[in-house]
Amino acid sequence: MAKKYRYAKAAPCEQAIIFARVSTKEQEPGASLDAQKVAMEEYCAKKGLKILNKYRAIESSTNGKRIVFHQMLDFVRKQKKKTAVVVHCIDRFQRRFNECVEVETLLLDDKIDIHFCKEDLILTKNSSSADIMRWDMGILSGKMYVANLRDNVNRGMEYKWSNGEYQSKSPVGYLNVPKTKTTPATIVVDPERAPLVKKMFEMYATGCYSIKSLKKFAEEINLCSIRSKNHKPLGRETIWNMLKNSFYYGEMRIRGEIMPHRYEPIISKALFDKVQDILSGKNASMPTREYGGISFAFRKLIKCAECGGTISSEHHKGYVYLRCTHPRDNCNQKTVRESLILQQLDDEVFSKIRLNANIIDLLKKCVIKKMTEDSEANAVMKRQITCELNQLEAREQRVKDCFFNGDITREEWNEEKANIASKREELQHTAEKYADISRDIQYTVNEVLDIAACASEIMKKANPEQQNNLLGLILNECYLDGTKLIYKLRKPFDMLINLKNSDNWFEFDKSDAPEYENLANQIQMYKIRMNMNEE
Numbered sequence: 001m002a003k004k005y006r007y008a009k010a011a012p013c014e015q016a017i018i019f020a021r022v023s024t025k026e027q028e029p030g031a032s033l034d035a036q037k038v039a040m041e042e043y044c045a046k047k048g049l050k051i052l053n054k055y056r057a058i059e060s061s062t063n064g065k066r067i068v069f070h071q072m073l074d075f076v077r078k079q080k081k082k083t084a085v086v087v088h089c090i091d092r093f094q095r096r097f098n099e100c101v102e103v104e105t106l107l108l109d110d111k112i113d114i115h116f117c118k119e120d121l122i123l124t125k126n127s128s129s130a131d132i133m134r135w136d137m138g139i140l141s142g143k144m145y146v147a148n149l150r151d152n153v154n155r156g157m158e159y160k161w162s163n164g165e166y167q168s169k170s171p172v173g174y175l176n177v178p179k180t181k182t183t184p185a186t187i188v189v190d191p192e193r194a195p196l197v198k199k200m201f202e203m204y205a206t207g208c209y210s211i212k213s214l215k216k217f218a219e220e221i222n223l224c225s226i227r228s229k230n231h232k233p234l235g236r237e238t239i240w241n242m243l244k245n246s247f248y249y250g251e252m253r254i255r256g257e258i259m260p261h262r263y264e265p266i267i268s269k270a271l272f273d274k275v276q277d278i279l280s281g282k283n284a285s286m287p288t289r290e291y292g293g294i295s296f297a298f299r300k301l302i303k304c305a306e307c308g309g310t311i312s313s314e315h316h317k318g319y320v321y322l323r324c325t326h327p328r329d330n331c332n333q334k335t336v337r338e339s340l341i342l343q344q345l346d347d348e349v350f351s352k353i354r355l356n357a358n359i360i361d362l363l364k365k366c367v368i369k370k371m372t373e374d375s376e377a378n379a380v381m382k383r384q385i386t387c388e389l390n391q392l393e394a395r396e397q398r399v400k401d402c403f404f405n406g407d408i409t410r411e412e413w414n415e416e417k418a419n420i421a422s423k424r425e426e427l428q429h430t431a432e433k434y435a436d437i438s439r440d441i442q443y444t445v446n447e448v449l450d451i452a453a454c455a456s457e458i459m460k461k462a463n464p465e466q467q468n469n470l471l472g473l474i475l476n477e478c479y480l481d482g483t484k485l486i487y488k489l490r491k492p493f494d495m496l497i498n499l500k501n502s503d504n505w506f507e508f509d510k511s512d513a514p515e516y517e518n519l520a521n522q523i524q525m526y527k528i529r530m531n532m533n534e535e
Contacts, residue, residue: 083112
């Protein structure tokens with residue numbers, strides 16, 4: 001750096017201030033600050049300098065505002081006599097050139113001398129170019145040290161991220177476990193909060209709860225962050241961020257990039273995606289509790305067979321009528337009384353479902369038998385998938401080693417990582433199906449049987465909203481054609497009409513898994529809404 005100094009006799013310096021610095025709070029308990037202080041006190045005594053003040057700074061020299069540093073400069077600026085600024089070494093004083101203008105001004109005005117004890121360097125307004133160069137090189141050396149340290153930290157963090165390690169505080173529902181002499185630091189599922197977090201995801205996925213109602217739920221169960229000092233329940237913003245956090249199903253967001261982590265997920269990817277659809281408004285067709293204060297049995301369930309428009313419900317002279325909204329002028333669909341369609345469904349569906357207690361027990365035994373027969377085949381598939389996942393992990397480790405050894409570029413590494421992550425997600429999704437399919441199907445079928453057994457009674461005694469919930473659970477692809485309803489029955493309700501023999505009733509194909517998974521979610525939604533209506 002080019003510096004111009006005035007060569008005039010410098011004023012004598014008889015007083016000094018001491019400036020000691022460490023970069024972070026974690027370094028304070030060590031001996032660094034005390035060691036600097038002792039060394040500088042001995043130096044001042046040797047030089048005959050009277051110590052006016054002592055500054056202990058715990059602040060970075062490269063990031064943020066250097067508050068203590070500038071307080072020290074303000075102090076010496078106000079002194080009537082020239083003051084020596086005594087520091088242990090150059091990199092304890094500064095590691096960047098930003099402060100040079102301010103410091104040089106004080107030097108040229110003969111307000112300060114700077115004493116670097118370790119380097120045995122004293123800067124005055126008449127310092128030689130060699131001394132100034134030593135100062136510059138010391139700053140440059142400190143700057144290079146910080147840059148290299150940053151590169152090493154980033155390299156280490158990238159390596160840990162590639163291993164699925166999360167380098168930050170875990171979200172609500174998880175616990176950070178610090179490292180010990182024998183085990184590394186890790187993140188584990190919080191046995192108390194994780195079930196509550198999962199419950200909130202499931203509640204929001206039904207479409208029956210808002211962020212506000214989830215906040216009230218969090219207050220009722222006193223769900224708070226483990227880091228909350230006053231144990232305050234989760235707020236709306238925290239709940240919103242929680243519902244958007246992919247960490248809960250097995251992926252972490254690092255610098256805008258999504259990558260898998262190694263910790264146990266709390267929810268499934270399917271549940272997370274359903275929540276995202278509701279948050280983004282994509283699931284706008286999901287039924288709500290009321291519309292204009294009035295509930296209808298067929299609300300949002302039927303379309304017009306002629307034009308495809310929505311069939312709406314309306315009250316007229318004490319009756320409920322179904323009519324097409326006629327988005328196209330050439331539609332000839334007439335208005336139909338709702339009671340006619342309800343009677344049609346009672347004749348064709350509800351009155352034909354005859355399930356007594358004995359039949360229900362036989363059907364449930366049939367389900368268990370079928371699942372037992374498939375268990376061995378499922379076990380074989382799971383072992384095969386586990387083997388493929390292990391091979392994929394070994395392949396990922398080889399690619400990672402190639403990158404850190406410099407054999408491949410970052411672009412090649414990122415491309416291969418994306419391919420491996422895609423394949424791993426596919427295998428994990430398949431493994432999850434084989435691991436949980438029996439439990440999900442058993443739960444779904446058992447719930448279907450219990451609901452179907454009393455469906456006719458529910459329809460006769462229920463209010464319009466409860467009827468709407470049940471019809472949405474049983475019917476699919478409903479179209480109004482004249483005075484007739486064209487519809488399909490959802491699986492396995494379609495197999496309960498005129499059921500006489502339970503032996504071969506349940507024939508499940510693995511391709512039906514998504515449909516049964518969706519039905520399980522619909523049943524959960526139905527039960528929640530029924531409970532809300534009863535309240």
